[in-house]
Amino acid sequence: MDRSGALFAVLAFLALAAVPAVAGSFGVDLVTKIMIYAIFALSLELLAGSTGLVCFGQAAFFGIGAYATVLLSPRHGPPSLVWMLPASVLCAAAYALIVGALSLRTKGAYFIMVTLAFAQMAYYVVHDTPLGGGTDGIYLATKPVLGPWLDLNKPLAFLGFTLGCQAAVFVFLALLLRSRFGRALAGIRVNEQRMRASGFSTYPYKLAAFVISGAIAGLAGFLFAVKDGFVTPELLSWHLSAAVLVMVILGGLGHLRGALIGAFAFALLQEFFQSEAIFGAFARHWHLGLGLTVIACVALLPHGLVQVPGQLRERLLGRAQRSATEMRNEPL
Amino acid sequence: MNVIRSLLIAAAAAVLAAPPAAAQTAPKLKVGLMLPASGTYAALGTAIENGFKLYVAEQGGKLAGREVEFAQVDDESDPAKATDNVNKLLKRDSVDVLVGSVHSGVAMAMAKVAKDTGTPLIVPNAGAAAVTGSMCAPNIFRSSFSNWQPGYAMGEVVAAKGHKNVVTITWHYAAGDESVRGFKEAFEKAGGKVVKELNLPFPNVEFQALLTEIAATKPDAVYTFFAGGGAVKFVKDYAAAGLKKSIPLYAAGFLTDGTLEAQGADAEGLLTTLHYADDLGTPRDKAFRLAYAKAYKVQPDVYAVQGYDAAQMLAAGLTAVKGDLTRKPEFDSAIENAKIDSPRGAFTLSRSHNPVQDIYLRQVVGKENKLVGVASKALADPGQGCSM
Amino acid sequence: MDLATFLIQCLNALQYGLLLFLVASGLTLIFGIMGVINLAHGSFYMIGAYMAYALAPIVGATFGGGFFATLLVGLVLSVLLGYVLEWAFFSFLYDREHLQQVLMTYGLILVFEELRSLLVGDEVHGVAPPEVLSGALPLGGLMTYPVYRLFISGVCLVVAIGMYLVFTRTRLGMMIRAGSTNREMVQSLGIDIRFLYRVVFAGGVALAVLAGMIAAPVSSVYPGMGNTVLIVCFVVAVIGGIGSIRGALLAAVLVGAVDTFGNVLLPQAAGVLIYVLMALILLWKPQGLFRAG
Secondary structure (H helix, E strand, O other), rough: HHHHHHHOOOOOOOOHHHHHOOOOOOHHHHHHHHHHHHHHHHHHHHHHHHHHOOOHHHHHHHHHHHHHHHHHHOOOOOHHHHHHHHHHHHHHHHHHHHHHHHHHHHHHHHHHHHHHHHHHHHHHHHHHHHOOEEEEEOOOOOOOOOOOOOEEHHHHHEEEEHHHHHHHHHHHHHHHHHHHHHHHHHHHHHHHHHHHHHOOOOHHHHHHHHHHHHHHHHHHHHHHHHHOOOOOOHOOHHHHHHHHHHHHHHHOOOOOHHHHHEEEEEEEEHHHHHOHHHHHHHHHHHHHHHHHHHHHHHHHHOOHHHHHHHHHHHHOOOOOOOOOHHHHHOOO | HHHHHHHHHHHHHHHHHOOOOOOOOOEEEEEEEEEOOOOOOOHHHHHHHHHHHHHHHHOOOOEEEEEEEEEEEEOOOHHHHHHHHHHHHHHHOOOOOEOOOOOOOHHHHHHHHHHHOOOOEEEEOOOOOHOOOOOOOOOOOEEEOOOOHHHHHHHHHHOOOOOOEEEEEEOOOHHHHHHHHHHHHHHHHHEEEEEEEEOOOOOOOHHHHHHHHHHHHOOOOEEEEEHHHHHHHHHHHHOOOOHHHHHOOEEEHOOOOHHHHHHHHOOOOOOEEEEEOOOOHHHHHHHHHHHHHHOOOOOOHHHHHHHHHHHHHHHHHHHHHOOOOOOOOHHHHHHHHOOOOOOOHHHHHOOOOOEEEEEEEEEEEEEEEEEEEEEEEEEOOOOOOOOO | OOOHHHHHHHHHHHHHHHHHHHHHHHHHHHHHHHHOOEEEEEEEHHHHHHHHHHHHHHHEEEEHHHHHEEEEEEHHHHHHHHHHHHHHHHOOOOOHHHHHHOOOOOOOHHHHHHHHHHHHHOOOOOOOOOOOOOEEEEOOOOOEEHHHHHHHHHHHHHHHHHHHHHHHHHHHHHHHHHHHHHHHHHHOOOOOOOHHHHHHHHHHHHHHHHHHHHHHHHEEOOHHHHHHHHHHHHHHHHHHHHHHHHHHHHHHHHHHHHHHHHHHHHHOOOHHHHHHHHHHHHHOOOOOOOOOO
């Protein structure tokens, strides 16, 4: 049983829920943004970490979710969350189905590049055709509401809603990975040939994982569009695909909490190095600090930031560090 | 350990997000600069920042009696992060005024936030039509240009030179499209015809295929819009393909602004239109150029002027309300009705808050864009879609 | 399109393709033989271009040499750089997962870009081609073709042939090919695989830097130039089959053709055509056009 992972999750979500009490309006904004990226990272974690399918086009599903939100929202009157959210998620999932069906024939680095190709195609459709509404982006007319109870226009309500989504996604994925389906994915990750040799048809499982991942990324895109009220073709660019991949690797592949940690660490590191209060005029060269930190993480933490408590435990308390295999068996 | 880690994450977020410890003392004015410090447009961001700060320094660091403080954010020319960056300036740094940006997509995000919060926004470069078009607002101003303006002016020039068939070439994005649209409007109104509109995806810089197309089409002239690294490459490729001698090239001034050093002899003699030239020779411009060169050890360019004038516009508004930004309608109308004494020549603002300015015809001589004449006097952007 | 124009477009496609090959060859080499995904490859291209700009006055002052002297100095420096980078950053990554390399090289991109900004600044620069190569050949009265571009194509062809010879005819090439298929066996045969990898990596870096230096007079030198080149390089490497030099050459010319003719015949879709090409080829041949070797 993955007790430490579950404990972490509970405490992390409690801490996030407490943020409005301690932080100002910027803090609420920041944490909301990071949580959206965390959901985005969780979607990639399902593919890259749990199934071993490294997708370099995740931003396409994110961007399609965001654009669907803006394009489907009516001109007047706030749309209802009840249909808006599923609609955006479905659009992203639909594209994921197409991309997955075509890409899963390839493996390894080729798979990575094919997913990139499909993401670039989506990017160019949005950037260059009238469908995307222009290269500079389009605006969301009104933010969705859920009847009289939830108005996503309000920052605190939105933070709560995002936190709820993040928790729901986390729990969903945790249960999914624990199920027979999740075990199949793990088997595919470890040795796909062996799975097939034992009579498992791996393709439907991979495709299902791909579609679920696309749907979750679409959810993150929906939340992003609602938060910003503005979407741009850059939401589908490979730079964003690379950034979310970096988050997941930084946090630690193979663990759901790795995606959360990676998203938070990446975002907070950027804030840290960009801070004029700490670095003064040198803050404009913040890429340097970020790059060096990333390199240091790779050098010192081969399994990502999830390793940190284990390493601290070892150094401070002298307890043996868990082996790589042991860590592998903790999907959370 | 997990407890500690969770708490550390929350603490870190809180520390970085906590509002500034000291309360804002009323007199200081906080200006939020949202400009690129990295990436392709970094040099433009620096020039705008320098221009803005030069004006403030010339006023002794104070505008309308209020000391000016700056908060800066690197927008990385990334529209996906733009809204978060603007909110950082507004909520974390509590700025009173927003100034930015270079990239149009970023400016669009800024415009939305400015419109929603009512914070004054002065755009010191981004030429997207929407900023003073569909997104126009009483508190949004532009100190630079609209993409349409230099294009329209050049359309008149090219028609006046007797050219009948023109091919346009640019990147397929809003800035390029709007510039060509402006050119086409003026050129076709004067009886010319744009026989082909070539474009390539942004930021692709492989021009050879399209240059061959141009050679095969044999037009009277070519109009183009490129900026930055692409502008350097295009000018060099155009000359290397032998087209410079046979088919005259006309462009919006960004083709040769800040790029002459890199383009060398290939740019010699090129005619461009822009709201600034390197040798206007007016006393105002001379004083500005001297002060800028002294402060920053380089010659100013159009971007520096735009930054400088953004500060002038802000000063005009602040002086009218004696530094009290709560008097928004007066502040807004003060800037709207101001006549800015700019190094480019005096200009006013249109109803949609875009500069109504002279567009100059310039020619490249050596390392300078020398003034040939005025291509279009007091040209105003139509401000389509603006309902103010 | 008439025949003359068509032929000129073919020439354009070939020249672009050959330059792409030069940049992509280093990537496919490092990827195929060492199994290292090097995202910083575009940065090396950028470093090459900036070297051509920044080293020229220094070389001129010290040795009195011109363009070719700068090229030589740049190559030597790049081999050193590649050697040091491999030793410092990559040598401990071989036992790690592929994705750790992605993260490491991502960090390197950020560091290189920022160092460039700190050392050379953010302005755009031009590099003049050497006098002897700055002429132009007339092409049927339509336009002229710069001699320098022919020079670039020539260099790319020479490099391609050179690589082929090294890999198939020399002992070093044989060891490298062996090392890519079975590391442990090569080590047990007494060959220092670490040294081999260092050589390959330095070679890959040198190829990218050479490409940047040679392309500088036509591409000009500006911030962010590495980014756009990087993605196209990966496309070329993947279409050709990772690790196959032959494949990279064919793929590069294919991409050059699709990009060139796409821009002219289908300008609305021009941005997406090479990705459609890649997707189609991978759906037909999921491992690229050629196997490694």
